[in-house]
Amino acid sequence: xxxxxxxxxxxxxxxxxxxxxxxxxxxxxxxxxxxxxxxxxxxxxxxxxxxxxxxxxxxxxxxxxxxxxxxxxxxxxxxxxxxxxxxxxxxxxxxxxxxxxxxxxxxxxxxxxxxxxxxxxxxxxxxxxxxxxxxxxxxxxxxxxxxxxxxxxxxxxxxxxxxxxxxxxxxxxxxxxxxxxxxxxxxxxxxxxxxxxxxxxxxxxxxxxxxxxxxxxxxxxxxxxxxxxxxxxxxxxxxxxxxxxxxxxxxxxxxxxxxxxxxxxxxxxxxxxxxxxxxxxxxxxxxxxxxxxxxxxxxxxxxxxxxxxxxxxxxxxxxxxxxxxxxxxxxxxxxxxxxxxxxxxxxxxxxxxxxxxxxxxxxxxxxxxxxxxxxxxxxxxxxxxxxxxxxxxxxxxxxxxxxxxxxxxxxxxxxxxxxxxxxxxxxxxxxxxxxxxxxxxxxxxxxxxxxxxxxxxxxxxxxxxxxxxxxxxxxxxxxxxxxxxxxxx
DNA sequence: GCTGATGCGTC
DNA sequence: GTCGGAC
DNA sequence: GTCCGACGACGCATCAGC
Numbered sequence: 439x440x441x442x443x444x445x446x447x448x449x450x451x452x453x454x455x456x457x458x459x460x461x462x463x464x465x466x467x468x469x470x471x472x473x474x475x476x477x478x479x480x481x482x483x484x485x486x487x488x489x490x491x492x493x494x495x496x497x498x499x500x501x502x503x504x505x506x507x508x509x510x511x512x513x514x515x516x517x518x519x520x521x522x523x524x525x526x527x528x529x530x531x532x533x534x535x536x537x538x539x540x541x542x543x544x545x546x547x548x549x550x551x552x553x554x555x556x557x558x559x560x561x562x563x564x565x566x567x568x569x570x571x572x573x574x575x576x577x578x579x580x581x582x583x584x585x586x587x588x589x590x591x592x593x594x595x596x597x598x599x600x601x602x603x604x605x606x607x608x609x610x611x612x613x614x615x616x617x618x619x620x621x622x623x624x625x626x627x628x629x630x631x632x633x634x635x636x637x638x639x640x641x642x643x644x645x646x647x648x649x650x651x652x653x654x655x656x657x658x659x660x661x662x663x664x665x666x667x668x669x670x671x672x673x674x675x676x677x678x679x680x681x682x683x684x685x686x687x688x689x690x691x692x693x694x695x696x697x698x699x700x701x702x703x704x705x706x707x708x709x710x711x712x713x714x715x716x717x718x719x720x721x722x723x724x725x726x727x728x729x730x731x732x733x734x735x736x737x738x739x740x741x742x743x744x745x746x747x748x749x750x751x752x753x754x755x756x757x758x759x760x761x762x763x764x765x766x767x768x769x770x771x772x773x774x775x776x777x778x779x780x781x782x783x784x785x786x787x788x789x790x791x792x793x794x795x796x797x798x799x800x801x802x803x804x805x806x807x808x809x810x811x812x813x814x815x816x817x818x819x820x821x822x823x824x825x826x827x828x829x830x831x832x833x834x835x836x837x838x839x840x841x842x843x844x845x846x847x848x849x850x851x852x853x854x855x856x857x858x859x860x861x862x863x864x865x866x867x868x869x870x871x872x873x874x875x876x877x878x879x880x881x882x883x884x885x886x887x888x889x890x891x892x893x894x895x896x897x898x899x900x901x902x903x904x905x906x907x908x909x910x911x912x913x914x915x916x917x918x919x920x921x922x923x924x925x926x927x
Numbered sequence: 928g929c930t931g932a933t934g935c936g937t938c
Numbered sequence: 939g940t941c942g943g944a945c
Numbered sequence: 946g947t948c949c950g951a952c953g954a955c956g957c958a959t960c961a962g963c
Contacts, residue, residue, distance in 0.1 A: 490934065524933080524960055561948085614940080635937065650937080690937065690956050774947080799951065800943090807952070827952050828941045867939090870954065882938080882954050883940060 439475040441506040441538070444482075445545045451556040460558055464566035473596060478512040480588040483556070484563045487512055488549045489519045491531060498532030506537050563588055571595045583608070583771045584714075586653060602674070602707055604640050606649035608772030609676055610704075612761060615779040618742045618749070622776065623764050627718070628745045629703055629736040631780055633758035633868075634680030634689060637700060641667040648679075662697050670728060672709050676769075677702035677734070683756050686882075687870050703734040703761070706769055718777075719765040738765065749781060758867075759783055784865050785908045787812065787899045788890055790820055791860040794842050795853040797827070797835075804835040805842050805854065810864060810884065812877065813900040820858055821877035821901060829865075829886035838889075861890040861898050869908035877901055879910075 447467050451460055468476055481487050514534065518527055531550070535543060548554055560582075567588070568578040573595070585591045585599065586608045593599040615621065636651040637660075646664045648657045657664070660679060667675075679700045681689055705725040706713055713721050726733055737748055749760045759782035767777035789810040797806030807827040811820040830838060838860075845856040865887045872880035879901070890897075899907070 519935090523958095559949090633938075652936085654936080686938065687955060692957065776946080797951075801951065824954070825952090826940095831942065868954090872954080873956095874954090880954055884953070885940060 439471060439478070439508045441508050441511055441542050444479070444508045445541050448545050448554065448556055449541070451558055455557065457562065461562055461566045461569070464558065464563060465569045468566055468570045473592070474509050476592055477589050478509040480563050480567070480592065481512050481516075482508065482549070483554055483558050484560045484588045487515050487519075489515065489527065491527060491550055493528065494547075494550070495528040495532040495535070497536035498529060500533040500536055506534070506542070560588060564591070567591065567595070583773065586772065602712065603642055603672060604645075604647050606638050606640070606653040607674075607706070608653065609636055609638060609651055610770055610772070610778060611774035612778035612780045613774055613776055615762065615781050618746045618781065621742055621745065621762055621779070623762070625738065625740045625765060626745070627722070627736050627738055627761075627763040627765060628748045629734045629761045629763065630701070630748075630752045630755075630757045631759045631761050631782065632678040632680050632701060632734075633686045634678045637677050637679045638706075639663075639667055639675040639677065639700075639702075640673075641670065642672050643669060660698050660700075663700055666700070666732065672707070673705060673728065674707035675702045675725070675729075676704035676706060677732070685870070686868070700732060701734040702729055702732045703736075704769060714769040714771065717766045717768070718763055721769065722765075745781075753783055782867060784867055785869075786863060786865050786887065787904050787907055788861055788893060788897065789823065789864045790858045790895050790898045791842070791856065791862060792820055792822065792858055793853060793855040795825075801827075801835065803839075805839045806830075806835055808838075808862070808886070810862070810881070811858070812898060812904050813896075814877075815900060815902055817896065817900060822875045823877050823904065824872070824875060824880040824884055826864065826881075826884040826886060828884070834889075858895045861893040861895060863887040863890055866908075869904065869910045879904070 447463060450463050454460060454463075468479065471479060511534070514530060518530055534546065538546060545554070564578050564582055565575060567573075568575055573581075578591070581594055582588070582591050584607060585594050586606065590599055590605065599605075635656075637656070638649040640647045640649070646657065646667045647655060648660060648663070650656045663679070677700050679698050681696050681698055684696070702725060704718075705721050705728070708724055708728075713724070722733075737744060739745065745760065745762060752758075752760050759780060762779040762781065764777045767775075770777070789812055791808050792811045793809035794805035795807040796802070797804050807825050809822055809825050811822045813819070814821050841860065842854065842856050845859055846854045847857050848855040863886070864881065864884055866881035866884040868882040870880050870882050872878060874880065
């Protein structure tokens with residue numbers, strides 16, 4: 439499909455806000471398109487195919503007569519993301535620009551800014567595809583869940599998919615639970631939750647491939663794990679890669695000699711059979727028969743106290759928390775349902791707001807990202823522990839913005855520094871060493887729990903208190919902690 | 928060769 | 939990753 | 946219930962500019 443032609447479609451999509459109309463447009467376009475064109479189309483509209491680029495280069499003359507097609511654009515952009523260096527990137531973008539007319543450039547700029555911005559994403563594309571291939575909505579969703587990407591949905595519908603082994607599916611996700619009281623199951627699994635790297639392991643008995651949470655092939659990054667999975671038949675497993683007793687931050691460091699290990703918590707495919715429609719209970723049995731030594735530590739119970747006990751044990755051993763799972767649940771790829779629940783350790787401290795950034799998009803009108811600080815040891819100076827934009831409602835943003843604006847001591851345009859005055863109760867999941875902040879530490883997953891109107895700034899915590907609350911020393915020295923790191927606030 | 932900026936991956 | 943909000 | 950936008954922390958690779 440000529441790019442020029444596609445841009446016409448894109449403009450039509452932008453012109454209407456009607457979902458029905460959009461689907462109609464997509465349907466007609468898809469129907470007329472060839473297979474490669476269809477794939478290019480769903481990729482450009484439904485995925486983030488464009489790499490980001492900060493400085494837009496000028497058009498670079500290129501002696502090339504052929505008119506740009508959508509397919510060429512997509513393959514070029516995909517190639518860029520993989521291999522191209524920055525200078526190379528700019529050259530490629532420049533060349534593409536040179537070959538585009540005004541309207542094509544307009545579209546391309548939108549694309550480079552992150553998204554095509556025509557109000558179409560996976561959901562609508564899926565519906566339109568369904569109409570083209572004469573499939574019901576539920577059927578399409580089913581296929582999409584299993585295949586993971588729209589491209590693979592198309593191949594599936596064309597009868598060219600069906601390859602199960604070595605084509606990754608989206609891993610099942612979990613929702614958060616904040617207390618053990620809320621566990622909704624009569625009987626449930628409680629498993630250790632490991633703070634590592636999600637891994638989907640495929641094997642046909644000889645070859646092994648490992649995929650990340652985002653379906654990237656990470657086989658080559660963990661050679662020491664391959665031999666665990668050969669000679670045991672055909673299967674797909676779901677698990678977590680980690681190194682015992684080290685923090686997530688250390689796990690991310692590449693230059694260490696330490697060996698990775700893996701724990702498995704699910705099996706999705708075994709010797710020719712997809713197991714996603716088998717109950718977890720059954721899958722667990724199969725997994726245990728196949729890899730007894732690699733199964734995640736777990737208990738099966740009806741008692742919430744057991745869960746709590748297991749949670750404490752998990753923390754003691756340096757894990758992140760526990761997962762609670764319904765033994766009767768299916769494996770639903772890509773879904774964040776209520777069949778899997780996670781309960782993680784959280785810490786709470788009182789911090790002072792020392793600055794804020796203006797928001798973007800729907801938060802444009804508010805100061806929406808707050809700089810958080812605690813006292814240094816002598817309570818002489820406030821030192822920053824990172825920032826957060828999470829936890830406040832729209833209403834609270836409004837109030838906070840006005841309040842902070844009245845306290846500005848330095849206005850830098852995109853952000854302001856304010857006189858310390860606002861104290862917040864902040865929840866976070868881990869204290870990390872920071873190369874960036876003057877405190878030397880940063881909070882991971884920080885969010886504001888509430889504004890402490892009742893507290894003066896000198897009642898905020900010191901760095902020493904933050905360290906102690908988060909059990910930082912405990913974990914790095916490997917000694918166990920009895921502190922009240924809890925999920926129940 | 929160093930430093931800071933930028934992009935992308937993990938969570 | 940988390941969170942609030944929109945659908 | 947589910948999805949989406951708005952953004953957090955780090956480490957690593959790359960590269961521009963010195």
